[in-house]
Amino acid sequence: MYEFEFKRPGTIADAVAALGAEEAQALGGGQTLLPTMKQRLAAPEVLVSLSGVPEMQGVCMDDAGRVCIGGATTHATVAAEAADNYPALAHLAGQIGDPAVRNRGTIGGSLANNDPAACYPAAVLASGATIVTNAREIVADDFFDGMFTTALDDGEIITEVKFPVPEAASYQKFLQPASRFALTGVFVAKFPGAVRVAVTGASEEGVFRWTAAEEALSADFTPDAVAGLAVSPDGMISDLHGSAAYRANLVKVLTKRAVAAC
């Protein structure tokens, strides 16, 4: 990788200041960014590690009953510490990558990167979570802005993510075994009076809500409720691992499985 200046601030304020430099880039756990830099597909001049900021670490509950996760919290920590309060989210975190990747990769890094096949975006969107940054709070429906694009401004850091806890939820990941990302993944979250369904790995626009399924499941929360719905392959990802039609079919199959598992 190309040379860069490395910084490891100890507070959010110092991290924000460091990211004010020209061509500066935040580093979460580096499980995507470092391989990308090795391939010279990214070449920041200043790399600001967020791993030394204690106020961005950990899992807790707020007064509103939300599970709050610091932006620099690793997948392994979420898998262990969210298990009691939001099991479906903990289960999702425990299936990302492999154990060594989960010991480094962070929730903030995953969300800021918004890989179209990443798992966390599905949980955030289906839960209606709130992304907290150093500057503001962004609701999930406004955060994801297409493949590898988010509402974050340059130098803005995800400091925390707040997840409302559904009555029941399940994430079904159809594993792409080489990358260990989702070939397609569906997160179903059942709240009182409303069901949210978020799909990752399928659309060329990145994570999205399957609103037709949400309506059907809000009326009748059974796997068969989505049986009659059609998923269009238009705009779905098509690659050597699966055609657009294959992914469109997976969306429905995985939604049914998620509802059955709730």
Add this chain to the structure above:
Amino acid sequence: MTKVTMTVNGKSVSGAVEGRTLLSDFIREGLRLTGTHVGCDTSQCGACVVHVDGKAVKSCTMLAAEAEGAEIKTIEGMANPDGSLSVIQQAFQDHHGLQCGFCTPGMVMSAAALLAENPSPTESEIRKYLEGNICRCTGYHNIIKAIMAASGQSVADVAAE
């Protein structure tokens, strides 16, 4: 260049690194501890797994500067103090858990991390934990047997030969 200081296999070490120096490069070239192998350099294969503050990490996908102040353990730190093989290492030998040996340092470090958090894993838990460690020789069965044996469990029921 930045100076980094960390504890490696119980010994305090320091060295000058560039921002872009990988932990694996610092261990291999800075400290000359070449037991940690770099197979794919893309965080797929797991040959470079070391423990950072007790957790298994792919050292080719972590910057040396990020290990400032950390406690690192590599394969060189796995043997018993008298130089004899540790229980896990001996089990790999006894059960023929290696052929060419290239993946073995990473396998042993992952196995040790697994047994530290789960002292009696099932066969399927072991296979799942090793998803990030690739071996092209053994077909894995003997590695699974070695880890079952190292955890004091019977290897008789481990699937296919």
